[in-house]
Amino acid sequence: MSFDYITIGAGVIGSSTAYYLKKALPGSRILLIDRNHTAGAGNTAKSAALYRNFFSSRTSRMLAGSSIKYYIGLGDKVKLDQIGYLWLFSKDQWTVSQKTIERIDPLENKFEILGRSGIGEILRINYREKDHFPDIHAGIFCHLCGSLSAMALAQYYATEFKSMGGEVSFNTDIQKFNLTGQKSRYAPWDEVHVDGIVDREGNTYRAKEYIVATGAWTHGLLAPLGIASGILPKKRQLFALKIENPAQLLADPARRPAIILPAGGVYIKPVIDRNIIIAGCADELGQPFLMSDPEPDPLYFHSAIEPVIKHYFPDLRDLTLSLKWAGYYDYHWPDMTPVIESVANITWVGGTSGSGIMKADAVGRIAAARLQGHDETVLADGAIFKVSRLSLRDREVEKEELII
Ligand SMILES: Cc1cc2nc3c(=O)[nH]c(=O)nc-3n(C[C@H](O)[C@H](O)[C@H](O)COP(=O)(O)OP(=O)(O)OC[C@H]3O[C@@H](n4cnc5c(N)ncnc54)[C@H](O)[C@@H]3O)c2cc1C
Incomplete structure (x- = not known):
């Protein structure tokens, strides 16, 4: 051989x-x-198989942007779905990130900056801060983002x-x-x-x-x-939640972007045709660089993800955990x-x-x-x-x- x-x-x-x-x-x-x-x-x-070209690092923009171009050419072969990304920022986060964002060309990278009213046309979201959850001040809608298989x-x-x-x-x-x-x-x-x-x-x-x-x-x-x-492993978990009605989340059913919330690194991928949202979280300190426990942890969902979703989407009252799984990122830190x-x-x-x-x-x-x-x-x-x-x-x- x-x-x-x-x-x-x-x-x-x-x-x-x-x-x-x-x-x-x-x-x-x-x-x-x-x-x-x-x-x-x-x-x-x-x-979660989400893709985005929105990075501040030029290298990441080149790697992702060119790959996305190739995937768009593959289209249905990889079940490409250009749902877009809506990345939400609190006032404090916006103050920190605004200068970086202004250096990225919106025409070339196909994104727009939204204020609260623009966000409200897409999401039924609570803007107010409370306890650990900051306000929502601005959003970036990235058109060249989406999901695939x-x-x-x-x-x-x-x-x-x-x-x-x-x-x-x-x-x-x-x-x-x-x-x-x-x-x-x-x-x-x-x-x-x-x-x-x-x-x-x-x-x-x-x-x-x-x-x-x-x-x-x-x-x-x-x-x-x-x-x-x-390159070191770090556990990452995803939780699929049944929702009663997409209108509890979306103001316009025709727009169903992936959403990045301003608290705790929580993100959501809506799978609207199946009345499901998939939620994950990018936790750092405290999550070891080890392949220790490959099982998803429902307690982690209830303590770290569910409160964030319930704060920003108060209409999503009855969240039923229908599926959960865990895997590992292969991290090159830092x-x-x-x-x-x-x-x-x-x-x-x-x-x-x-x-x-x-x-x-x-x-x-x-x-x-x-x-x-x-x-x-x-x-x-x-x-x-x-x-x-x-x-x-x-x-x-x-x-x-x-x-x-
Ligand atoms: C929960 C979660 C959510 C994620 N979400 C996203 C996302 O939305 N968008 C995104 O771009 N990325 C996402 N990622 C990251 C993405 O999945 C990885 O970056 C990507 O899959 C890495 O691909 P890979 O081929 O390097 O690794 P893998 O797909 O893990 O492939 C490595 C392969 O090596 C094989 N292997 C290992 N050791 C041996 C051995 N000794 N002998 C034989 N075979 C071996 C394994 O079986 C495996 O198939 C996510 C990852 C996780 C865990």
Whole structure:
């Protein structure tokens, strides 16, 4: 089992990388491996699958903006639904963020600033502050944002990869990397690299280059080899709530954007045709960088999310928790921007930090370019991206000022 490239991890990132690599090098033997039975069944399947181009960091705007352009071209194939985003700010938050927002071109990035009356035309919302919940002062409506099927996107890349002659091996759980020579007894002049990877059944797979696209599992795989990927898992949970009537939330049934509330990092994805809203929360301190407990916690919902929703949407009286699930972000802390870096014949692609679906097309193109030794690549919107910007050694990414 000898290949030119092996990609471990067939989430949206590994599948996109394998696809762009095979497209560029049709004659190469490339194997895409995952321990699940199909592509996208890891944290990709757990995501809220929202996408947005609204970031203060130019790098994030390029990664997401170009990927969104590509997804719009895929349309129904990935169940794209351009519902928009309505990001709500309290007066204090607006004072802090206004200057940053004014630096982003509204025409190019397709967003508008709304006051309370504009927000009131879209949402039935309570503007007043109370206890922990600040007022609502302004909103940004981002037209180039929406949702898609993350699973369909990962499957799209994996299927296209296979149709070009790419090989896949699902239900294959990689347990070990074999390094050349004698483990732990290397002389400084030894050239160490990966000689093979071994699955749970003891099968060995060999390639010239190995790509680790294992998302939240990256640290666990690479740390034992002596590689500090800087990518760590953090639990994230989503709760689907049955609502009686969308009019309790929306003032105009034709507009049903994803909503970012100004308290506690709570966000809502309305799925109006099923009378459901999906709510999540971006908690930070106190949520460990560990893969500890994979179960969703209803107490967390009742203490951290439900009070926020009930404050801002007082008409949503009877919220029934119909479904809940948990997954892990693969965080690259503190810049929360993807990483593509190599040591010997291992390249890792990850650290998408909660925005891997919306950036997957660009990340796959950039990773494929790096694996071919290119300095630059062309993104889906024609922009040129310098590959080393996402590396660790020559990193060039901006601080994100607009954090949910
Ligand atoms: C609750 C939640 C909500 C989110 N919401 C959004 C959102 O709205 N928008 C957005 O853009 N992003 C969102 N994300 C983030 C997004 O899901 C991730 O950024 C993205 O899925 C990362 O893709 P990946 O391919 O790197 O990881 P994964 O999809 O996890 O893929 C990694 C794959 O590696 C495989 N693997 C790991 N170890 C091994 C091994 N040893 N052997 C074989 N296979 C292995 C796993 O089985 C898995 O399939 C959310 C994430 C969560 C958890």
